[in-house]
Amino acid sequence: MLISDLDRNALKAHLSGQGLRFRTGPFGVSLRTSIPAIARHIEKLYPHSEALDNDAFIDFHITTNPVSGLRRWLKPQVVFSFDGYKPFKPLPLAQATAAFEWGLNWCIASISHQYLIIHSAVVEKDGLGLMLPGSPGSGKSTLCAALTHSGWRLLSDEMALLSVTDGMIYPVPRPVSLKNQSIQIIKAFAAEAQFGDRVAGTTKGDIEHMYVPEENALQASMGIHAKYLVFPHYQSGCETEVAPLSKGRASMSLIENAFNFNILGHQGFEMISDLVDSLECHDFTYPDLQQALDGIEQITSAKP
Amino acid sequence: MIASTQQKNIPSLLVFRFWGEECVVYNPLSGDTHLLPALHAEILQLITEGIRGDSDRPIDHLMAEYAMSYEEAVEFSSALYKHYKSLGLVDPSWN
Numbered sequence A: 001m002l003i004s005d006l007d008r009n010a011l012k013a014h015l016s017g018q019g020l021r022f023r024t025g026p027f028g029v030s031l032r033t034s035i036p037a038i039a040r041h042i043e044k045l046y047p048h049s050e051a052l053d054n055d056a057f058i059d060f061h062i063t064t065n066p067v068s069g070l071r072r073w074l075k076p077q078v079v080f081s082f083d084g085y086k087p088f089k090p091l092p093l094a095q096a097t098a099a100f101e102w103g104l105n106w107c108i109a110s111i112s113h114q115y116l117i118i119h120s121a122v123v124e125k126d127g128l129g130l131m132l133p134g135s136p137g138s139g140k141s142t143l144c145a146a147l148t149h150s151g152w153r154l155l156s157d158e159m160a161l162l163s164v165t166d167g168m169i170y171p172v173p174r175p176v177s178l179k180n181q182s183i184q185i186i187k188a189f190a191a192e193a194q195f196g197d198r199v200a201g202t203t204k205g206d207i208e209h210m211y212v213p214e215e216n217a218l219q220a221s222m223g224i225h226a227k228y229l230v231f232p233h234y235q236s237g238c239e240t241e242v243a244p245l246s247k248g249r250a251s252m253s254l255i256e257n258a259f260n261f262n263i264l265g266h267q268g269f270e271m272i273s274d275l276v277d278s279l280e281c282h283d284f285t286y287p288d289l290q291q292a293l294d295g296i297e298q299i300t301s302a303k304p
Numbered sequence B: 001m002i003a004s005t006q007q008k009n010i011p012s013l014l015v016f017r018f019w020g021e022e023c024v025v026y027n028p029l030s031g032d033t034h035l036l037p038a039l040h041a042e043i044l045q046l047i048t049e050g051i052r053g054d055s056d057r058p059i060d061h062l063m064a065e066y067a068m069s070y071e072e073a074v075e076f077s078s079a080l081y082k083h084y085k086s087l088g089l090v091d092p093s094w095n
Helices: A008-016 A037-044 A093-111 A141-150 A181-189 A246-254 A261-275 A288-302 B038-051 B057-066 B070-086
Strands: A020-024 A026-033 A060-066 A077-082 A115-125 A129-134 A155-156 A159-163 A176-179 A197-202 A205-210 A226-234 A241-244 A280-286 B015-019 B022-026 B033-037
Touching: A008 A020, A008 A037, A020 A280, A037 A093, A060 A093, A077 A093, A093 A159, A093 A197, A093 A205, A115 A141, A115 A261, A115 B015, A115 B033, A129 A141, A129 A288, A141 A155, A141 A176, A141 A181, A141 A226, A141 A288, A155 A159, A159 B033, A176 A181, A181 A205, A197 A246, A197 A261, A226 A246, A241 A288, A246 A261, A246 A280, A246 B015, A246 B022, A246 B033, A261 B015, A280 A288, B015 B038, B022 B070, B038 B057, B057 B070
Parallel strands: A026 A060, A129 A226, A226 A280
Antiparallel strands: A020 A026, A060 A077, A115 A129, A115 A155, A115 A159, A176 A205, A197 A205, A241 A280, B015 B022, B022 B033
8 A cells, every 4th residue: 555545634633543554765754744745845845655554564753842831832842753762853833844754764864784885876777776965055956856857866865775685776766855046947847746744943944844755766776877977066056067086085995984884883884895896987077967968978879 | 820921012003005006005993094205105004024133125025126225225215114103003012
């Protein structure tokens, strides 16, 4: 059964009762919330996620509810908790959907050490994976969103899950988080793209989450081998430049972008080294989205 | 009663990955990684092995593989040794 098979009342009853149990990528999530915006967010952006039975294993028990007491009326806030632990300070209630998405990211990155987790978008076409690690402002998510509307399938806009067991990258295809100008850029690029509610004034600016249709996402159970590693750098007004990146530098950059490298230690080092062995690595500077897409096409269609 | 024995502070072995002219070294003790020119990493390997035995191997290697004079090889390997010591990659107490 999928979340879309639940009618709105049933969905709300699960969320406000024992929790909505669903799968995202390889993870089982139980979400409890009384916040209508999060219910809408789940209904609109997670319709193809599998709704899980009561006996299914749950990795993350999440509660996202308004702060109680007088503050509930004076300055409404939302608090995210995971297994009863509250890792973040409360956020304004209007940012509840962002709090849920960020909190789920935190859960995955903090405890899922069966994967080496690299801060990177990952997309796939014809069985070949493209990793796009990047710091904020690099255009990673914008490029990733555009690629998913250009024949590539999404594994993740945020984290590459590299399995400790088999070295493959596994999908966790959740809504793509777009910020500020990127929202309008993608709406202009892909008129068919659907979005959740706008979350204004977060610490990262204005945010909208882009729905990823089932056909644009890789099946959650299917791992891939990456072939291309591209570090995108958006720079207004620059010339497009694709430069080969040495494997040593690529390795160091991936280590810097790995959330749990220090926990996996030697094993993590061997995993990144093996991954880099199999990758074509590039630095990629671009001035706008169309040039970015052309550059990716150039990189991925070149004969080795 | 069994007497305790002095446990030597033997370091975890550094882990090396070479790609052409570059090498990334992982230090399991600190968790740090270092990007080094391949030549420097080769000498680091020999220094860490030399600490446990033949301390002339870095010098012999530089003379044989890179046509350095004895004096040049000594100077070069000494400079690298000091640098790696400052990074915690070698430690004389391992001897």
